[in-house]
Amino acid sequence: MRQPPEGVSPQVRVGSSAFSITAGRVRRDTYSHAKAQLELLIGTLAAENQLRLPSEDELSESLEVSRATVRSALLSLQKEGTIQRIHGRGTFINRHAFKIQANISQDRPFAALLEEMGHNVAVDNVDLHIEPLEDALLTPFELTETEDAVHVERIFGASGKPAVLSIDVVPVRFLLDGIDGLEGYESVFEFVRRTTGRQVRYSVADIVPFIATTKIAEDLGITAGVPLILLRHTHIDQDDRPVAFTRAYINDELLRFSVVRTYTDS
Numbered sequence: 001m002r003q004p005p006e007g008v009s010p011q012v013r014v015g016s017s018a019f020s021i022t023a024g025r026v027r028r029d030t031y032s033h034a035k036a037q038l039e040l041l042i043g044t045l046a047a048e049n050q051l052r053l054p055s056e057d058e059l060s061e062s063l064e065v066s067r068a069t070v071r072s073a074l075l076s077l078q079k080e081g082t083i084q085r086i087h088g089r090g091t092f093i094n095r096h097a098f099k100i101q102a103n104i105s106q107d108r109p110f111a112a113l114l115e116e117m118g119h120n121v122a123v124d125n126v127d128l129h130i131e132p133l134e135d136a137l138l139t140p141f142e143l144t145e146t147e148d149a150v151h152v153e154r155i156f157g158a159s160g161k162p163a164v165l166s167i168d169v170v171p172v173r174f175l176l177d178g179i180d181g182l183e184g185y186e187s188v189f190e191f192v193r194r195t196t197g198r199q200v201r202y203s204v205a206d207i208v209p210f211i212a213t214t215k216i217a218e219d220l221g222i223t224a225g226v227p228l229i230l231l232r233h234t235h236i237d238q239d240d241r242p243v244a245f246t247r248a249y250i251n252d253e254l255l256r257f258s259v260v261r262t263y264t265d266s
Helices: 027-047 056-063 067-080 110-116 188-196 214-220
Strands: 011-014 017-020 083-086 090-093 121-132 148-158 161-171 200-211 227-237 242-250
Touching (some): 027 056, 027 090, 056 067, 067 083, 110 121, 110 148, 110 161, 148 188, 161 188, 161 214, 188 242, 214 242
Antiparallel strands (some): 011 017, 121 148, 148 161, 161 242, 200 227, 227 242
């Protein structure tokens, strides 16, 4: 594959314009890196009101990854509603969907979502302790009897205001080094990767209306009885096994989710 001269960033040409793009040198996960670079390119093109993306061959050469990797990344963006692929015409940005600030179908940690919305983000690791799983979590973890689990409680702040109270639960038996030296991290994905050696491949989320209890209201700095959004995530690892569970109580005045529903495949 042709390489750019040393010190020169590879570029993608769209019509008469050229856009710099970072080559895919992160070989540990070229798919995620390629997708991230495509998202940056899409943002640049959208700002220039250019809605058509280059061909797969051009993107493959610019990103220095295989065409199959580019195709997989484009397919993921299509499923999320960011782009549409029209047979015989090419790949185009969904300009209305692109304006969505928090797409629930995307795999973004809360801190990243809030940052992309323009907030100054602060993550406060409020509590980390061990206690037995409650009966309601036996089904998500495919268990028949309870066992000890790590509970990590974090508050994600958005420009000085609490936006999300997140409680992550990971069974102790998954931990590589037991409970000694545990600390909180900025996302459940990072916590799972560092403490269990597993990778969250996808999450299944239930979206539930919730009335703030006194405790939740105090944590989020709101009035008890205010309606919130509760996201209940079961996180699945690379072996298709449940590895963690998250309850996220969200003040939707600060973080409101949307989803793109696509009806046709062209």
